[in-house]
Amino acid sequence: MTRLSDSLTKSLDKTKIPVHVAVIMDGNGRWASKRLLPRSMGHRAGMNALKEVVNISGHIGVQHLTVFAFSTENWKRPTEEVSYLMSLLAEFMQKEIDELHDRDIRINILGDYKSLPLDCVNIIEKSLAKTADNKAMNLNIALNYGARLEILKTIQTIAGKVLNGELSIDEIDEECVSKLLFTKDLPDPDLIIRTAGEMRLSNFLLWQIAYSEIWVSESLWPDFKKEDFLQAIFDYQKRIRKFGDVNEKK
Ligand code: FPP
Helix, strand or coil: CCHHHHHHHHHCCHHHCCCEEEEECCCHHHHHHHCCCCHHHHHHHHHHHHHHHHHHHHHHCCCEEEEEEEECCHHHCCHHHHHHHHHHHHHHHHHHHHHHHHCCEEEEEECCHHHCCHHHHHHHHHHHHHHCCCCCEEEEEEEEECHHHHHHHHHHHHHHHHHCCCCCHHHCCHHHHHCCCCCCCCCCCCEEEECCCCCCCCCCCCCCCCCCEEEECCCCHHHCCHHHHHHHHHHHHHCCCCCCCCCCCC
């Protein structure tokens, strides 16, 4: 811990740590361009930033950390970049899994990961099995994830259940929808962090973030450090969350 991160950690209200933090890790490409490096090096530096954020999240007691690693729209990128991201993911899972497991972190994937390359699917499934009983924190990696796709699949499932008589139209409520999303076992994010100064949601968790607090950092993702994360939590703790009511909801 640096002196700054130590004092930021101490200044946090331990009773108001967000249960679920979601992160849009943006700016890897710009980080690389600024250094005249290939974009792949930005993604590699981004992987290191992710390790730091996982560690600090576990340290302060966040229960669910969800990160947007690859969207359904990211397939539009050049083939070499897509392949590099896939190999980086496999590398992350292979190299970090023992440490994540030792820290009692459970890996969970949000999205259609089964259509990724077979070696990635195999490594992902090993990591899921190995960490399945861990309890300290869930690291939810959104992979081949798109919120519209997730909502669409949910609508299809609900329509199927109505057609075969398993569900009546009156029984379709918010809970019924939430339980069919990729995030079915997770609480909605309390805080969503986006880096690189962009004010967009980019098809991320659109149903789940209805009442999430948004915090945008000007830092490019590879430059995002534990101090930035702690600052986000500190600022979050000052927000008044009313969920549409007139008074703060604790
Ligand atoms: C957005 O930056 C980032 C991504 C599409 C990929 C996120 C991936 C990582 C952080 C790598 C490590 C992840 C894992 C799970 C191992 P961008 O490329 O869109 O940046 P730009 O907008 O500056 O071009």
